[in-house]
Amino acid sequence: MQKQFFKEAISSEIFNVISKASKQLQLESYVIGGFVRDFILKRGKAKDIDVVAVGSGIDLALQVSKLLPNKPKVQVFKTYGTAMLRYKDIEIEFVGARKESYTEDSRNPEVTAGTLQDDQNRRDLTINALALSLNEDNFGELLDPFNGIEDLKNKVIKTPLNPDITYSDDPLRMMRAIRFTTQLNFNIDEDSLKAIKRNAYRLKIITRERIVVELNKILESPKPSIGFLLLEKTGLLKQILPELIALKGVEEVEGQKHKDNFYHTLEVVDNIAKNTDDVWLRWAALLHDIGKAPTKKFNKKVGWTFHSHEFVGSKMVYKLFKRLKMPLNNKMKFVQKMVFLSSRPIVLATDVTDSAVRRLVFDAGDDINSLMTLCEADITTKNPIKFKRYHNNFELVRIKIKEVEERDKVRNFQPPVSGEEIMKAFNLEPCREIGKIKEAIKEAILDGKIPNEHEACYQFMIEKGKKLGLTIA
Incomplete structure (x- = not known):
């Protein structure tokens, strides 16, 4: 790619100021990682920028602040050797180039000052190791030691160095590799995939909070199933969400089978992702059937049953959130509520009575539209006639909900007599x-x-x- 193309990427005022500050401090600086990757992929305006300095990132941030008209406040994180300032609506993080060495029982490395090459070597993926020079003598030059540009062209996720070392050193990189595969709809390199399988056990040293950050980003992707299928294939999912793994597989008794609720769940998550950006509603879709594994029974008269799986599942949500150190607040209660009510509109669609609709509106309250979105996503039949009929029935339910609400005003109501x-x-x-x-x-x-x-x-x-x-x- 031509140098002029990358000069356009860093043509704004802020990069010229960083270049000037670097010259004044007599150090080298580069914009690196996600900004460069996303500019090449044309993923829209950047919200954050990472700048690496061959020298002190904190000194560079302070000097940049002095040169900017509004002299923005610099947040300094001495422990990590980083600093951050906000320019207009963009967060810019400055860090000194560094070399890392790891121990077996921690993802927190021993850090020493290093060169740009050292800093690129420590990156998780080739597409995140791309750097653009902000230095006066070669401003806009691309530094791509691992052919990250080719990997972007070929839509491949791979590590800069030996994937076994990269993933063992910092096992969170396995989650990040799968997250980027999902977000960008790329393919993960075969060597990387095998290395993740071999090193999956190392995930145990990663904090639950950091794992959940990556899970949320997978859930927020256009097609979350890509990530969850990879998490399952590599052995990571059973360590994070064993409740989902328990849904996997089909049993047959006396010629009667039930559907594979694991793959059904991923279809539901993909369906709902087309209609909502609400990550908590997507969590509800992911967990809506987790109560089916512990409640599954075979009855000779009616076949497979999952009685009260919604109630059991809603109780499991609390335990799951607590285990993953997720917020035990209204977000968790919302997910519980969606799981608990997830079958109500489905039952209602076969017999739309005023009384049943009133109770549904009362129980769902302000979350009635979210519940309907979840239930419509739950239609995964491949039979086009059934698919159309189910959606038509849900449309009738929506109409009835509107009629009942306008007439009876039962959403979040308190009896008129106190x-x-x-x-x-x-x-x-x-x-x-x-x-x-x-x-x-x-x-x-x-x-x-x-x-x-x-x-x-x-x-x-x-x-x-x-x-x-x-x-x-």
């Missing part, structure tokens, strides 16, 4: 009967026995109170 009104009407102190009356009002509204209006609910309250032996004050 606990205080019940206490006042029957001259009660706080007691169990108040809760019973409120619950009865709610159920009556959801069943369509009374409208979601104060007067009707108040009259119902009086009748219910009488049945419980209470007297109007």
Whole structure:
């Protein structure tokens, strides 16, 4: 590729300032890694840039800040020898070129100052070792010691050096290799794939948090199944998500089989990826059937059953999130809720009654649209007639949801009669009967026995109170 092409990549003000600061400090600097890769692939505007200095990255960052008009604040991380500043809407990280050496039990290397070549040698992939000079005498020159340009052309993921050493030194690189394969829709080099299989056991030294970062990036990809199939093939997935591996395989008893729920799950994840960027909804798609493995039973009359797999699966979500040190907050509760309700609209699609729709809207609340998106993604039949029928049924459910919501207003509703009104009407102190009356009002509204209006609910309250032996004050 011509030098002029790469000069265009670094033609903006910030790179000229870095070049000037480098000259003033009498050190070499290069933009390296993802920025160069993504510019060649035309992946859109960069959000972050990595600059490596043959010398002090911290000194370079401070000097760049002095030369910029707004003199942005520099965040210094002395422990790692790095510094970061924000220029307009781009984060720029500066680091000194370094050489790394590893021990068997840690991915955290011993670091010493090094050359640009040393720094490129330590990179995880050839396509991430590409560097562009920011130096005055060869500004814009590409330094590509591992033929990363060819690998980009050929859509190949491989390591700069011996993959066994690269992956054993820092096992997170195995996850990154699979993540980039997924994000870019590339093919992983055969030697790399074999090396990941051989070194999969080394993943145990990586923190759960770092693994989850890579998992999320795989899930956020256009076609997540690429990554999960590679994780399964290499033996990494069974260490991270054994609940998914448990879904793999088909059993046959008396001529009756069930579908392979592992491959079905990956289809669902790919389906939902076409309709939402919400990573937590994608997590719900990934985990929606995990309760099927522990609940699978064979019944001679009806064949294979997975009774209560949604309830069991929702409980498993908590344990899985806790094990992976994922947030045990509203995001986790959302995933649990989606898993728990995942079959409700499917059942509903065969018999769309007002009462069932009211209950679904009440239980799903503000997440009703997310739930419907999940359930539509769950249609993986290859029969075009069935596929069309199921989607048509779900469209009927969506229409009915809209009608019920507009008429009955049951989403996140509270019964129109409050606990205080019940206490006042029957001259009660706080007691169990108040809760019973409120619950009865709610159920009556959801069943369509009374409208979601104060007067009707108040009259119902009086009748219910009488049945419980209470007297109007």
